[in-house]
Amino acid sequence: MVGIVEYISYISIFASLYFEVFLLISFLENKEVHNDEEFTPGVTVLVPCFNEEKTVQGTLESLLQLDYPKEKVNIIVINDGSTDNTREILKAYENNPQIQIHDKVNGGKYTALNLGISLATTDFIGCLDADSFVDKDALRLIMKRFQNENTMAVTPSMIVDKPNNILREMQKAEYHFGNFTRKSLSILGAIHITPGPFSFFRKEVFQKIGLYRHAHNTEDMEMAMRMQKNGMVIENEPKAHVFTVGPDTVKKLYRQRVRWVSGFLGNMIDYREMLFNKKYGNLGIVVLPFAVFGLVAALTLIAITAYNTLINIWTEFAKLYIVGLGDFSIGSFDWFYINTSAITMLSFLLLSLTIFSVFFGQKLATGKWKLSISPLYFVFLYSFLLPFWLLKAVYNNAVRKDASWR
Amino acid sequence: MKTPDWKKYLFTFVITGIIFITAFYFNNYFNEKRLLEIKSIQDSISTDILSSETQFSLLSELSCKDLGSSILSQELNHLAEKIEYSEKNIGLDNREVMQLKKFYSLLEIKDYLLMKKVSERCGKKFVFVLYFYADAKSCPDCQKTAYVLTYLREKYPQLRVYSFDYNIDVSAVKTLINVLKVKNELPAIVLDDKVINGFQARDLMEAALKEVYPKETATSTESTTGTKK
Numbered sequence: 001m002v003g004i005v006e007y008i009s010y011i012s013i014f015a016s017l018y019f020e021v022f023l024l025i026s027f028l029e030n031k032e033v034h035n036d037e038e039f040t041p042g043v044t045v046l047v048p049c050f051n052e053e054k055t056v057q058g059t060l061e062s063l064l065q066l067d068y069p070k071e072k073v074n075i076i077v078i079n080d081g082s083t084d085n086t087r088e089i090l091k092a093y094e095n096n097p098q099i100q101i102h103d104k105v106n107g108g109k110y111t112a113l114n115l116g117i118s119l120a121t122t123d124f125i126g127c128l129d130a131d132s133f134v135d136k137d138a139l140r141l142i143m144k145r146f147q148n149e150n151t152m153a154v155t156p157s158m159i160v161d162k163p164n165n166i167l168r169e170m171q172k173a174e175y176h177f178g179n180f181t182r183k184s185l186s187i188l189g190a191i192h193i194t195p196g197p198f199s200f201f202r203k204e205v206f207q208k209i210g211l212y213r214h215a216h217n218t219e220d221m222e223m224a225m226r227m228q229k230n231g232m233v234i235e236n237e238p239k240a241h242v243f244t245v246g247p248d249t250v251k252k253l254y255r256q257r258v259r260w261v262s263g264f265l266g267n268m269i270d271y272r273e274m275l276f277n278k279k280y281g282n283l284g285i286v287v288l289p290f291a292v293f294g295l296v297a298a299l300t301l302i303a304i305t306a307y308n309t310l311i312n313i314w315t316e317f318a319k320l321y322i323v324g325l326g327d328f329s330i331g332s333f334d335w336f337y338i339n340t341s342a343i344t345m346l347s348f349l350l351l352s353l354t355i356f357s358v359f360f361g362q363k364l365a366t367g368k369w370k371l372s373i374s375p376l377y378f379v380f381l382y383s384f385l386l387p388f389w390l391l392k393a394v395y396n397n398a399v400r401k402d403a404s405w406r
Numbered sequence: 407m408k409t410p411d412w413k414k415y416l417f418t419f420v421i422t423g424i425i426f427i428t429a430f431y432f433n434n435y436f437n438e439k440r441l442l443e444i445k446s447i448q449d450s451i452s453t454d455i456l457s458s459e460t461q462f463s464l465l466s467e468l469s470c471k472d473l474g475s476s477i478l479s480q481e482l483n484h485l486a487e488k489i490e491y492s493e494k495n496i497g498l499d500n501r502e503v504m505q506l507k508k509f510y511s512l513l514e515i516k517d518y519l520l521m522k523k524v525s526e527r528c529g530k531k532f533v534f535v536l537y538f539y540a541d542a543k544s545c546p547d548c549q550k551t552a553y554v555l556t557y558l559r560e561k562y563p564q565l566r567v568y569s570f571d572y573n574i575d576v577s578a579v580k581t582l583i584n585v586l587k588v589k590n591e592l593p594a595i596v597l598d599d600k601v602i603n604g605f606q607a608r609d610l611m612e613a614a615l616k617e618v619y620p621k622e623t624a625t626s627t628e629s630t631t632g633t634k635k
């Protein structure tokens with residue numbers, strides 16, 4: 001039994017390490033050259049809203065302050081049947097020449113986006129979730145990437161806005177890690193999510209492959225997968241910053257992540273033909289298989305760690321129960337007792353690479369190397385929380401149940 | 407979309423493989439270092455044995471007050487802990503670990519016999535406990551007994567606990583088992599020449615110990631050897 005657990009651990013660690021090394025190599029060998037000239041065509045930014053009374057004003061204000069010719073930025077706000085004060089807040093923008101406001105019966109984010117796309121008249125269309133804000137130069141930087149005629153979509157860097165508790169600090173590091181990953185995937189031609197906050201598309205994408213779909217409540221992933229399936233290029237502009245409000249409670253975070261992971265698994269099932277298919281390049285051969293296996297590996301490693309931790313706690317508890325509280329003394333340090341098993345060293349290396357990648361992502365997005373404690377929250381707290389939403393997402397897919405938005 | 411880059415996949419595989427091999431290499435390297443350290447302790451203990459035997463031979467010519475309170479090196483305790491750690495982490499299938507464990511058992515018997523003589527001749531009031539254990543699979547209560555004995559030897563400084571693997575292939579241990587008539591019902595404890603089989607709770611053990619424990623108690627904790635599982 002111990003032997004089997006050990007082999008499973010080694011396989012999981014090998015696969016996880018392989019993928020991290022693969023991303024790092026791709027990231028470090030990046031030889032992308034971009035045209036840095038200004039490119040300011042007309043663009044439409046879609047802002048779907050459902051009960052966003054707390055954040056929609058900030059979202060719109062950040063769009064109005066974009067460093068981009070005003071007459072070339074059309075903002076279409078789609079109020080998707082909000083039941084809170086969102087509509088009242090939007091009233092203040094009714095007379096703004098840059099903003100159009102449309103109300104519709106609640107039908108889900110993808111229906112709001114599709115309505116916006118049908119109303120857009122520009123060649124470039126983007127989306128900004130109404131809980132996110134953009135940097136002034138984000139749009140300008142993104143549009144530069146479209147000077148390559150093959151580029152069909154561009155994704156930004158996402159940063160957690162004002163992380164004011166441990167949970168948000170954890171997400172801050174996670175998003176930096178995401179920025180590193182996204183950049184590496186961009187180099188590999190393997191981006192498979194065009195995030196809701198400020199991803200931009202050529203309008204012809206929707207004309208050629210169709211509008212957004214429900215896609216297990218993860219329409220941003222499905223759209224990227226469909227684009228990849230049709231051989232469309234998706235790029236990343238790490239210096240285009242989008243700030244998003246991360247969930248501030250475990251419950252909200254749990255619901256969000258269950259939706260994301262359920263959607264990922266649902267889309268993987270729908271697009272399973274892309275797995276291990278060399279027709280889809282790095283995405284089909286390495287990225288998607290490892291993304292799926294990564295979930296299995298994460299669950300396995302966490303389960304094994306949890307099991308070992310429980311055994312240790314149980315042993316200490318048994319000792320306490322049998323002999324009671326003894327004298328607590330801290331023994332002298334002896335290197336002899338440091339755990340130097342291969343599995344421990346490899347796990348430590350894996351965690352170190354993850355932390356290193358967080359700093360890479362931070363440097364990529366903010367241009368700064370800044371030490372902070374958030375990567376530790378990410379590595380340790382995330383590992384504790386992850387199994388809960390992974391298991392729920394697996395369960396949802398097993399019983400074919402879509403996760404709700406809120 | 408970029409075409410599959412097989413060379414990069416292979417290169418990544420080689421890098422990951424090298425990392426894995428390096429981790430295993432370092433693991434072996436540190437384990438060898440551990441065994442070297444144990445061997446060094448073994449050498450030190452060999453000297454102690456020789457010293458013990460010499461002292462034992464000279465005992466009749468020495469006054470009891472010249473005899474050290476701890477004849478056996480304190481390092482024996484450390485050795486016990488390190489062998490136990492090595493057993494768990496390197497494995498008993500390692501020949502060197504097994505050899506060290508056998509040697510440790512012999513040393514314990516040696517010390518036990520010597521200390522009994524010292525106790526008789528010099529009137530030193532030691533209490534001897536011989537503890538026979540087996541692996542967790544065949545003796546689920548052995549670990550609990552080890553906790554109790556560790557607790558007791560810390561609390562009662564004149565208690566000397568000698569622990570033996572019941573199944574170890576050392577003829578001297580087998581002889582000891584035969585002489586003391588210890589049945590294969592583990593854990594087994596020999597206290598004051600009486601064999602107690604099965605797990606004894608802390609209170610029961612302590613009560614049994616108090617019956618034979620000398621009234622005047624010392625404060626030193628030096629005169630104990632390590633308690634294995």
